[in-house]
Amino acid sequence: MRKQFSLLLLFLLPMLVLGQRVIVPQYISFADLSIKVSGKAQQEIQDKVDALHCNAKYFQKKVDLATIYFPVIESTLKEEGVPAEFKYFAMQESGLIGDTISRSNAVGFWQFKIEAASDFNLHVDYQVDERLHVIEATGGAAKYLKRSNAYYKNWLNSLLSYSLGLDGAKPYSTAAERGSRKVEITEKTHPYVLTFLAHKVAYESFLGKVNASPVGTAGFTC
Structure with a gap:
């Protein structure tokens, strides 16, 4: 009886621990930035995190894909001099489904359109499409991000x-942010950024753990 109880506890413990709701913190670290999140922005990001955690089976599939692809993506980003935390950006862009095609015909892990792929040395023709190759596509995305960060x-x-283009993002940036290591996020921040932070918060606590999915809808409503 005692042995059966111990085995049951061993099975349930990861689920009890991981089934807790992940709360979006007031401060989030990303790359070399310390990001302060306002109350309303916290709630918006929290809603996105809860949505990502809503379907435990789907979430576990994404964690499994991350376990496969993130080490390769991290290594490639580091080689290019881009923070490894951009791996969560690949999750946001494609869900780590390599042959994903968007409504605007962006393709692959990093959702390159064919014109942008050519700009960043990704070979695309009738026989080869490097947007589908995780290493090549990550290298192209890293080059894009480095150019923007310059x-x-x-x-x-x-x-x-990456979403709006180099010029398109200018209205959302300020001179004070250039070179600053402190950034403030509010509810007026572009939803694309809030969605990225939600992916980072939603996934980073569960990677590398057994039975990584949140259990059901622990503590929140989908």
């Missing part, structure tokens, strides 16, 4: 430029 000197604004 202008913005702020990795969060460089991330936003």
Whole structure:
């Protein structure tokens, strides 16, 4: 009886621990930045985190993919001089599904359109599409982010430029943010950035753990 109870406890303990709701903190570290999150922005990010945790089976599949691909993505980012935490950005862009195609015909792990792929030395023709190759695509994304960061000197604004373009992100940046290691996020921050922070918060606590999925909808409503 005691042995059966011990085995049951061993099985349930990871679920009890990991089934707790992940709370978005007031301060988030990303790359070389210390990000202060306002109360309303915290709630917006929290809603996104809860949505990512809502389906435990789907979440576990994404953790399993991250276990496979993140080491390769981290290594490639580091080789290119880009913070390894951008691995969560690949999760946001494609869900780590290599052959994902968006409505705008962006393709692959990092969702490159064919014109941008050519700009960053990704080979695309009828036989080969390097947007589908995790190492090549990550190298291309890293080059894009480095180019943006050379202008913005702020990795969060460089991330936003990935969606809006180098010029498109300018209205969302300030001169004070250039080179600053402290950034404030509010509810007025572009949703693309809030979604990235939600992916980082949602996944980073569960990677490398057995039975990593949150249990059901522990403590929140989907």
